[in-house]
Amino acid sequence: MTPKPTILLLGWRTPYIRIARELGLRTVVLYAPGQLDSGQVDPAEADESMLVEQLANVEHVLRAVARLDLSGCIAVHTQEEWALASAALVARHLGVRGPDAEVMCRFRDKALQKDHLTAAGFDLPAHLEIPDILDAGVPSRVAEFGFPTVLKPIAGAGTSMTVLTRDVADVERAQAEVRAHRETPEVLGRRTFIAESFVSGEEWHLDGYVLDGELGFLSVSRYGVNPIDTRQGPLLWSTCLDPEREKWAYQLGEDLVRRSLSVLGLRDGVFHLEAFHQEDPDRLVFGECGARLGGAMIREAIHQKLGMDLYRAGVEIAAGLPVTPPGPPTEEHVAWTYLSASPGRIVARPTEDEVLRRPGVTDFRYLVGPDDSVPDTTVWTAARLADVTLQAPTAEELDARMRELQEWFGNAVVTRQESEIPEPTPQEVTASA
Known part of the structure; x- marks a missing residue:
């Protein structure tokens, strides 16, 4: 029997591990301590896996690679922001498909990125x-x-x-x-x-993939609150724009994506670009771009709205396989939002089924365990209690459903201030030790 081709994945993300195996690939996964400690890692999901202290550290990754069976490896792939350069250098070391290291530096380093675009004539702040x-x-x-x-x-x-x-x-x-x-x-x-x-305007995110230097798919979404403003308390969310109803937005987005990715040199892979929409004149101002998927439930919302699974596309492009075309889109309005609650240790929270039964909810996941503390959403945009996607027939109803869900969820989560948690007795300390 011919052995399966192997793909080396940096970072534990169950969807792309599952997709790689569905595509007939043997999966070898390197994961970080934080992914293990948060319960993301299930060794049964991969063919082989190993803990690596820092995925951003090429030495750590190479030492793991030296211990693994990578016979038949055809590609190195990651969707972890911190591991993009590591993936590129390890792919070069193994002589297999993977990101280009010089290009990844342009997508990781915001000054290098803007220097390249400015030199190419982009009007940037x-x-x-x-x-x-x-x-x-x-x-x-x-x-x-x-x-x-x-x-x-x-x-x-x-x-x-x-x-x-x-x-x-x-x-x-x-x-x-x-x-x-x-x-x-x-x-x-x-x-x-x-x-x-500082750039004024409404912030958008543009997500998709390029193949052989050509734009293969594009989704345009509008944030409900600019990400930097979440540091003042509002929850982050966005809604997918419709390619027909908001054709003008897709025309603006496609022009910016084609020009910027060409200058930055991304020829194969997915991207997440953020830009600011300004009126009079109508234009998009480039903010920054990552050579990986957007976070939160951006992938899920795009899949629901436009039928394209960008996780699958990313793995297929990495492995040199044909990209699966998108399924049928929906005319429903689709959004994702963060959910959170009052600060403190979680005492009780709704079940997944309870959330999924709320009006318009189509997908949901917790980001922390049932006994953890509620993350401080003002620290950065990755801090939240849960993610959810919603749908509705009109923009007004979608907004109403989202506001109602945010309020209901915040009230349904019961927390206790850390100062209210009693100190352990000496007996309890001894037992836990």
């Missing part, structure tokens, strides 16, 4: 590279650059340590946040920052 955000001279440098300014890690993700600054005091508060930040093994390197002139 000004930016300033800050080698060390904790340097004493940074506040005066940012003041000279000009306010309002957005400060963020040069190779970060979401809104982690992303701050809108309007004066020197704001910059100093941003420095204090960095000093207090507790690094995790998965997310390292938070000293080099970029300062960007």
Whole structure:
């Protein structure tokens, strides 16, 4: 019997492991400690797997590769933001299909990305590279650059340590946040920052794939609240625009995607591009772009609205297989949103079935365990209690269903303040030790 071709996957994501196996591929998966500790990892789902302390560290990944059976490996693939460069270098090391390392650096490093686009004639807001955000001279440098300014890690993700600054005091508060930040093994390197002139407008996200340098699929979505504003408390959500009802939006999006991805050099793979829609004149201003899928339930909402499974497309492109065409779209209005509740330790919460029975809900998942604490959604856009997708026949009804769901869920989750949790007795401490 001819052995199955092998694909090396960096990061544990059950959907793409399942898809790879459906495509007849032997799956070898490297996963991070945080994925294991959060309960994402089920070794039975993959053919072979191994813990790697830092997927962003090429040495750690290569040492794991040396211990694994990668005979018949045809490709290295990841959808983890932090592992894109590792995947590229490991693919080069193995001599198999994978991302291009130079291209991945342009998609990871926000200053490199904008330098390339500016040199190609894109009209972008000004930016300033800050080698060390904790340097004493940074506040005066940012003041000279000009306010309002957005400060963020040069190779970060979401809104982690992303701050809108309007004066020197704001910059100093941003420095204090960095000093207090507790690094995790998965997310390292938070000293080099970029300062960007603030861009007004409604933020959109554009998701799809390219194949042989050509745009193969595009979805255009509109955020209900700009991601940076979630640091003030609102929950992040977005709605998929309809290619027929909002044809003008797709024309704007397609032009920006084609031009920017061509300059950045992405020829094969999925992308998640964020841009700001401005009126009078009607235009999209490039924000930033990742060479991976968008987070939250962007993939699920696009699949429901437009029939395209971008997880499947990503694996198929990585393995050199034909991309499965999209299924039939729906005329329903489709959105996803974060769900959260009052701060504290979770005492009780709705079951998955209870949430799925709410009006319009089509998919749902918890991001934390039943005994964990409610994450602080103002820290960054990856912090939330749960994700959900909804559908409705009109935009107005979709909005009403989402607001009702957010309120119902927030009230249905019972929490207890950490200070209310009694200290363990000496006997309990001994037993747990």
